[in-house]
Amino acid sequence: MDWVKTADFLDQLTSHRTDDLLDAGQRASVAELARRIRSGQRAALLADEVGMGKTRIAVALIAAVRHAGGRTAIVLPAGLGVQWQKELKLFQPDDQTLLPLRSYDGFIAGFLTDEDAEGNEKRRRKHIDRLTDRRQQRELPKKGWAAEEVLMISHTFAAMRFPNAGDGPAGGWRRELLPNVVRLLVGRRRNFMRDSFQRTEVSHVYASRRAAHTIADTITEHNLQDDPGLIGDLAGDYKWLGADEYKHKILRLIGYGLGQFDLIVVDEAHKARGADSSLSRILGPVSWEAEDPFRLGMTATPVELDSGQWIDTLGRISGRDDDEDVTALADLAEWINGYVDTVKRIQIEELDNPLTEGFESAASGFQDALRPYVLRRDKRNDPQVRAFQEVYGDYRVVKDLKVSPGTEGFTRDWLRRFCAAEALSILPQEDPRVKRARLSVAQGYGFGFTPDADLAEPLQVEDEFEGPQSFWIDAFCGQPADIYTHPAILAAAQRIESYTAQNEKVLVFGRFIAPMNALTRVLDAREMLRRLRDGQHWPAAKVRDENEPAVLAVMKDPDLCAPSDGIAAINQMLTARYKKWSTARRAELARLHREINALAPKDDIAALLVSFLRQDDDGEELQGDIGPLLGALGDRRERADAPWTGVEILDLFRGLLSDLSTDEEQENNDTLRSRLVVYLQDYSGREGSFARMMYGETLPQTRSLLQSAFNRASSWPMVLLAQSRVGREGLNLHEACRTVVILHAEWNPGIVEQQIGRVDRKGSCWLHDLKSWHEHAEGDPPRIRIHPVVVSGTYDDHNWQVLKARWMELRAQLHGEVLPKHAKHSATLPEIEALRHRIVAATPSFAPRDIDNEL
Structure with a gap:
């Protein structure tokens, strides 16, 4: 070599x-x-x-x-x-x-x-x-x-x-x-x-x-x-x-x-x-x-x-x-630790000359020690970001979504459950009775109190507690918790819908499957009722059995104007509208079938597509894989509301087969069909698609599909809920989204940076929106928005505070954000401002030597 x-x-x-x-x-x-x-x-x-x-x-x-x-x-x-x-x-x-x-x-x-x-x-x-x-x-x-x-x-x-x-x-x-x-x-x-x-x-x-x-x-x-x-x-x-x-x-x-x-x-x-x-x-x-x-x-x-x-x-x-x-x-450890300790002092102590000189020395040693190994560019080296920050401040805004007893949906029953969870958290953890009780509370509490794997089987709390402990168990267990009415889930849904109502997409990260699944179903149920209220189409003929609890919970919102007769009335409305839509769809597909069938003798792909576009003899409903197939092709369209044409559907089908095949050899129709059937399994009986969830068991092909669909501004899903360990790395979800909701607290700030990085990337929606804003200059400039969901006054709140402290330390080492945040135009003494400039100038950088010449 x-x-x-x-x-x-x-x-x-x-x-x-x-x-x-x-x-x-x-x-x-x-x-x-x-x-x-x-x-x-x-x-x-x-x-x-x-x-x-x-x-x-x-x-x-x-x-x-x-x-x-x-x-x-x-x-x-x-x-x-x-x-x-x-x-x-x-x-x-x-x-x-x-x-x-x-x-x-x-x-x-x-x-x-x-x-x-x-x-x-x-x-x-x-x-x-x-x-x-x-x-x-x-x-x-x-x-x-x-x-x-x-x-x-x-x-x-x-x-x-x-x-x-x-x-x-x-x-x-x-x-x-x-x-x-x-x-x-x-x-x-x-x-x-x-x-x-x-x-x-x-x-x-x-x-x-x-x-x-x-x-x-x-x-x-x-x-x-x-x-x-x-x-x-x-x-x-x-x-x-x-x-x-x-x-x-x-x-x-x-x-x-x-x-x-x-x-x-x-x-x-x-x-x-x-x-x-x-x-x-x-x-x-x-x-x-x-x-x-x-x-x-x-x-x-x-x-x-x-x-x-x-x-x-x-x-x-x-x-x-x-x-x-x-x-x-x-030998590097001394320089690294010295720099970190000095940064901590900078962020809590009043600036003076000795402290500034100490930082300059520590920063120089830190940079000299790591530069032979490290090569790093950050947003300080991005000319668009740098220009924005010089005029408007930070391009990312972190605003907690606080959930407190004053929040809508925070009922007396939920307050008692939160209190029970907090009370149990301070009991001795060695006691197996306490562990069983905490798991039982978590099962009803349903919001990231413990991994879902620990909740696979219901736990029965024996009558082993006396006095105050027994009171808190009784307070929680007196009535089963309905996760669809959880105050944090309702607050998250409300904030998410404030963006989707403006045709903006939202990316949600969570750690635990149960509350993520509940939020997905709540969002879908609410969108379904809105569409029934407004006379719009919803892609289902009835409410699926597993979705009924979520629908029953959201029907209580008077703004959604749900039928008073409950699920039965909703199903009647859905069936009637679906039949009307299905009739129109059959007519459209018959036309498409004729167009593509005419191409089949000269086009093998058209012939393969014809085999998927078939009808029952009585003409009542389409057979085979047509529903899932059209769903898959629909997610590839640039405009979801445009009428289908035979040429478009054939081109989309050809692209889908190309993604499922290889570059090396021509494959026979049976091979392509078998792969197509596997691929379309995710579209069979899918629960609504306004909100979709991606977690550990989601197939790789489906992850790729969701990524593509989420990156198109005009197509569903509008909300993508991604389990943290699945979606925080490798997925590009930035083309149509600049809002991130973090459902569960993380201990690791690096994970949060990875999550935000799914939308904060080259060619992002934020950069596109910023360009449009500069052309029209109306209102405040757009920013990337991050909303952690925080239940105030609980251990969850404490967890977030610890995370934010660690986050500041990480950004000081990696992003050069050493000084604590202060208002852009706040008044400071000239002496202090001079010290701040010295600290900014001394902040370590591991960027390539010629980057300023390139930019």
């Missing part, structure tokens, strides 16, 4: 002064990487603020390494694979990088061949078709893992598990790799005892032995067999190794099977910091690096809760993933 050639290629990229591939800030970062590579540096932490285009910079480096003949491993959360594939194609249009490698099963499957299946012809054909499909879907390599120029590996890949020696005959196929490698290295072969394996395992046994040959050949070719740390005593019997010990020995062998890498890119490099985490194992024994490798870490939040996390993150990109200390990094 020629790193000089790599740096030259990066310089060529920066010489282009257009924003087609790289904008000005990204070009400055690429130029800085080239400079550091030439100086001999082989590690960097790309820590740009969320939404500023880190991935594009990393892909530029990957393209340069490719050009120089090197290989790259991208270690990333698996859900980001498609996004990376799209970015890689920008620099190499014929790129065929595989989807992320997720598991040991996937690794071994990469060595499968068409001949591995046993049994009858049907079984063999099924094996071949499955293998072909996985290769077409870019799950498996065609020529082996080591032949891939760029290989994506999931963060969780090394979390693989192996059976113990006594689990099944010989431990099954999952324990075949290690003993076969050992025997091959000493010139022996391992006998294949067919009776030791299930028939369905045989193909994986063959693949495991093929992998063993590849690994043994690689070890021999590179003279690695004499390394005592490789697999230990080659003469030992690995049949009886425990699962953990077997895994420890096999990780390096897997690395040899994946091949040698010149560049390791670690996306979300701050995650799973423990030495025994899957990510650390990947960067340790699994990664087989060349003699002169480069590691590029990527994260917007290298530090989250503790300033010492700088050391963990930097250690990861510097090669310290075996839990051994690195003296050079350990």
Whole structure:
């Protein structure tokens, strides 16, 4: 690998002064990487603020390494694979990088061949078709893992598990790799005892032995067999190794099977910091690096809760993933802690000259210590943001959505429940009775008091409490809590609707499924009643059974003018309107069917579409997948209210099939149809779409669909509720939304930054609205709005205050926001103002050296 050639290629990229591939800030970062590579540096932490285009910079480096003949491993959360594939194609249009490698099963499957299946012809054909499909879907390599120029590996890949020696005959196929490698290295072969394996395992046994040959050949070719740390005593019997010990020995062998890498890119490099985490194992024994490798870490939040996390993150990109200390990094701790302590004083003490001088010294030391490693652009380096802030102040506004006894819907019953929860929270936690009581309260309380997994089964509170404790339990349990009337959920719905009424979209983040699901149903129920009141269409013929409690709860709002006869009357109205709409739809589809049918003889895609557009013989209703299909195509339209045309529906259908197929080979209609059926499952019986929820069980294809639909201003959903661990990273939700509601408090400010970053990105809705505002200059300038939902006076309120303190510390280290907020035009003494200017000037910056020239 020629790193000089790599740096030259990066310089060529920066010489282009257009924003087609790289904008000005990204070009400055690429130029800085080239400079550091030439100086001999082989590690960097790309820590740009969320939404500023880190991935594009990393892909530029990957393209340069490719050009120089090197290989790259991208270690990333698996859900980001498609996004990376799209970015890689920008620099190499014929790129065929595989989807992320997720598991040991996937690794071994990469060595499968068409001949591995046993049994009858049907079984063999099924094996071949499955293998072909996985290769077409870019799950498996065609020529082996080591032949891939760029290989994506999931963060969780090394979390693989192996059976113990006594689990099944010989431990099954999952324990075949290690003993076969050992025997091959000493010139022996391992006998294949067919009776030791299930028939369905045989193909994986063959693949495991093929992998063993590849690994043994690689070890021999590179003279690695004499390394005592490789697999230990080659003469030992690995049949009886425990699962953990077997895994420890096999990780390096897997690395040899994946091949040698010149560049390791670690996306979300701050995650799973423990030495025994899957990510650390990947960067340790699994990664087989060349003699002169480069590691590029990527994260917007290298530090989250503790300033010492700088050391963990930097250690990861510097090669310290075996839990051994690195003296050079350990020396940084003094400078980092000194800076953090000085910032805390700046934010609470009165400014004077000694304090300012102390900050200048600490900031200089902090910057000098981290600059060799860190490369970071933030919104201070964005000319549009900087221009806005100089005139109007912060472009983001955080305004708590306070929920208190004075809030609408905060009934006496709910007040008693909140009091019960707070009272139980101060009781001794070691007492199992208290734990059971707290879980019971949480189950009725229904608002993030405990993880949903803990509430899988109802808990009965025994009569074990006396005195005041018994009073609080009775106060809560006297009447079952109705989560649809929870004051925080009602307050959140009211605030959300204040934006959707102006045709603005809202992104909601939450941690716990039950209240998120309740808010989704409340929003849908309220929108349904509004549309019935106003004579508009609602896409359902009746209220689904699981939605009835939410509908009954929101019917109490007099503004919605719900029928007095309840659900039955609503269903009658929905049925009548749906039949009218369905009749019009059938007529429209008959017309579309004729148009597309005329195209079918000359267009295979049109012929496939015709098979989905069919009717019952009696003409009463459409059959098959037409409902879900039209829903999917409708989410792809630019204008949802425009009449359909045959040409448009065919083009949309062609685009949908293109997304479901691969770039490599033409697939038959049966294959495309099967994928389409799976894809449309999410549209079958969907509950309203004004508000949608995305959580852990949401299919990747559905997440992509929701992302696309939410980014179109004219299409539903208007509200997207995303579980924090699913939606806070990798999703671009910024094109039609600039409002974020945070339903549940987080402990980690880095998570909140990631959440806000879903809408605060390049090309955001806020920037578009700002441009429109400048053209008309009416009212206040637009801003990105963040609304944490805070129940005043509770532990939830305390949690938010702790989070905000941590948030200030994080932004001081990463965003240069050292001084406490003060009014833009508030009067200050000239001496104090001069000190403030000195502090701003001394604030650390890790931006590329040439960024001001580029901008």
